[in-house]
Amino acid sequence: MLPTQLPLRLAAATRLTTSTTFVARSLLTRRVLVPSFTRLYATPAKPKKGSIGETAKRGRTTKTTSTTGAKPKTTTRKATTKTKEPAKAKQPSKTATLKAAAKQRAVERAAKSKAKKAEQAAKKREREKQKRAKAKAQTTSSGLTVKELKAQALSPPKVASSSAWIVFYAGRVRNNPSAVRGAGGVTQVVKDVKREYDNLSSSEKESYERRAKEEKADSEREYKRWVEGHAAEDIRKANVARAQLRRSKIRGAKQYKPIQDERALKKPISAYLRFNKERFQSGQHRGSVPEQAKESGRVWKELGDHEKKDYYEAYEKDLAAYNREYEALYGHPAPKKAATTPKAKTTT
DNA sequence: TTCACCCGGGTTATCCCATT
DNA sequence: AATGGGATAACCCGGGTGAA
Numbered sequence: 001m002l003p004t005q006l007p008l009r010l011a012a013a014t015r016l017t018t019s020t021t022f023v024a025r026s027l028l029t030r031r032v033l034v035p036s037f038t039r040l041y042a043t044p045a046k047p048k049k050g051s052i053g054e055t056a057k058r059g060r061t062t063k064t065t066s067t068t069g070a071k072p073k074t075t076t077r078k079a080t081t082k083t084k085e086p087a088k089a090k091q092p093s094k095t096a097t098l099k100a101a102a103k104q105r106a107v108e109r110a111a112k113s114k115a116k117k118a119e120q121a122a123k124k125r126e127r128e129k130q131k132r133a134k135a136k137a138q139t140t141s142s143g144l145t146v147k148e149l150k151a152q153a154l155s156p157p158k159v160a161s162s163s164a165w166i167v168f169y170a171g172r173v174r175n176n177p178s179a180v181r182g183a184g185g186v187t188q189v190v191k192d193v194k195r196e197y198d199n200l201s202s203s204e205k206e207s208y209e210r211r212a213k214e215e216k217a218d219s220e221r222e223y224k225r226w227v228e229g230h231a232a233e234d235i236r237k238a239n240v241a242r243a244q245l246r247r248s249k250i251r252g253a254k255q256y257k258p259i260q261d262e263r264a265l266k267k268p269i270s271a272y273l274r275f276n277k278e279r280f281q282s283g284q285h286r287g288s289v290p291e292q293a294k295e296s297g298r299v300w301k302e303l304g305d306h307e308k309k310d311y312y313e314a315y316e317k318d319l320a321a322y323n324r325e326y327e328a329l330y331g332h333p334a335p336k337k338a339a340t341t342p343k344a345k346t347t348t
Numbered sequence: 349t350t351c352a353c354c355c356g357g358g359t360t361a362t363c364c365c366a367t368t
Numbered sequence: 369a370a371t372g373g374g375a376t377a378a379c380c381c382g383g384g385t386g387a388a
Contacts, residue, residue, distance in 0.1 A: 163358050173382065190355045272367045273371045280372045289372055293365035
């Protein structure tokens with residue numbers, strides 16, 4: 001299906017990816033012009049426990065720049081000390097000529113320092129460029145280069161996530177694209193549209209919600225079709241590559257989320273996780289997840305081999321089934337890991 | 349040239365913790 | 369990387385502006 005993409009604003013065309021386009025989707029029976037916003041981001045980590053008080057700033061991307069140190073200062077200091085020597089050597093008379101000469105030197109110094117700064121900046125840019133190129137060409141633990149991994153990771157279509165608000169807002173902007181350039185800019189537009197949105201009747205809102213759901217379902221169908229157009233083994237390989245890319249230090253590593261494939265097999269959960277799951281589901285105790293996890297860990301350790309036996313056996317059974325299904329689906333045996341039954345725990 | 353910032357509502361990834 | 373679920377930070381989008 002070829003979506004006709006109409007950029008919202010010409011000026012923004014260069015910045016547009018597939019994200020903010022109004023996509024005319026021809027569905028099976030009808031053609032609808034729907035605004036489509038695609039969220040394709042990886043939410044970064046929530047601050048860890050240790051970073052209390054350091055509330056993260058709201059922002060688009062992580063700040064990798066703006067960490068320039070105090071280096072330039074030292075260079076200027078160096079320059080000033082240098083000037084003192086020639087000044088001493090000059091004759092104390094003829095102050096006017098001396099002053100003019102000093103002024104001249106100051107101008108030259110300034111020009112020199114400016115040129116030096118520019119040169120340093122250029123060098124820095126070049127270094128960073130080379131660094132990026134190197135990272136791209138570097139082989140990873142799998143023996144593949146980042147470029148090769150990226151190719152193996154495949155490029156599934158983006159799943160658009162919509163909402164009543166997004167549909168409504170996009171529609172308003174589409175109807176009046178020049179509004180964002182008016183007084184107050186986007187801020188004002190968002191406020192105005194929000195006011196309008198709040199005044200919608202519940203049935204109107206419902207209709208926007210319906211539209212949003214349709215869009216999402218549409219997008220998900222497209223995604224599924226894409227996935228199933230590939231062999232399960234190819235998707236599996238892509239996900240292996242993706243996991244590796246996520247662990248790498250390359251820029252945008254987080255965007256390589258696993259491809260969702262309904263055919264994919266899930267490895268059976270371990271004996272302990274089964275135990276933990278059961279405890280949760282039975283509602284044996286309340287409290288936060290960490291609290292319960294601590295409790296589970298404690299109880300698990302207290303359990304005797306006899307009591308754990310059922311959990312290990314269940315795991316073995318699941319694993320055998322998993323191995324059978326794996327071979328049938330992917331055409332080769334599941335990768336073997338070390339000992340599967342840690343019954344004989346060598347507590348050295 | 350690149351990117352943070354401004355706004356709001358909605359969505360989602362990550363954290364917390366144990367063990368294997 | 370997997371289990372459990374609540375909390376929440378960070379992200380998305382639009383365009384103009386100004387700083388790095």
